[in-house]
């Protein structure tokens with residue numbers, strides 16, 4: 001979990017997607033949390049990472065001395081904006097560990113995908129949800145006071161912050177029930193170099209979460225993990 005105090009300050013220099021491989025094969029290292037935390041730091045925000053195992057983040061913490069590392073509960077209490085970047089099947093458990101009191105009214109950017117513990121089939125990931133439900137709706141139903149916004153789930157961690165593509169600014173599809181929360185996320189996405197397309201209420205996570213399956217197919221079939229979605233109108 002990443003917990004952020006948003007700070008108003010000038011933009012930092014843009015960094016490219018830089019062709020780093022998508023690190024999907026090494027689970028449990030918090031690739032997304034580290035990538036997004038790095039993005040928030042680069043843009044001048046204050047960051048605390050919540051984890052069950054601080055030792056796993058020791059090297060990252062040495063390279064990022066401005067960030068602090070703590071428990072899920074302390075991190076949830078720290079920031080105005082939380083990023084839920086844990087294994088999809090552990091999302092509810094991580095939120096319970098953060099403590100519902102710390103979460104009340106908080107904006108949680110939900111990066112999770114409901115990926116099943118089963119190998120991809122012909123490059124297509126398997127989900128533990130179906131097309132008539134989504135993980136974010138389940139979480140919203142269980143944690144009613146939280147203002148969830150789905151974002152960053154349909155791109156690999158190496159391309160999450162200020163991606164540079166010849167085709168121009170990529171599109172991040174977002175959704176959530178709270179309009180003010182989505183405006184904050186739109187501002188973050190502006191800073192992180194994305195064009196935001198708001199797909200409406202939490203129900204739209206039924207469509208946005210499976211974009212992860214589509215995004216991963218070129219990776220599993222051709223080891224191509226550097227691409228982004230763009231909506232042309």
Ligand SMILES: NC(=O)c1ccc[n+]([C@@H]2O[C@H](COP(=O)([O-])OP(=O)(O)OC[C@H]3O[C@@H](n4cnc5c(N)ncnc54)[C@H](OP(=O)(O)O)[C@@H]3O)[C@@H](O)[C@H]2O)c1
Pocket residue numbers: 022023024026027028029030031032033050051052053056084085086087088090093094097111112113114115152153154155156157158
């Ligand atoms: N990897 C990507 O590029 C990418 C892109 C878009 C979306 N996503 C989604 O973003 C999420 C995070 O992806 P990731 O690749 O960073 O995952 P990851 O490295 O496999 O795991 C992220 C963290 O999940 C936490 N976790 C696992 N089981 C837990 C439990 N029972 N309770 C609490 N925390 C638990 C662990 O935190 P600690 O051990 O530190 O406590 C772990 O560091 C996933 O839902 C993934 O589908 C990933």
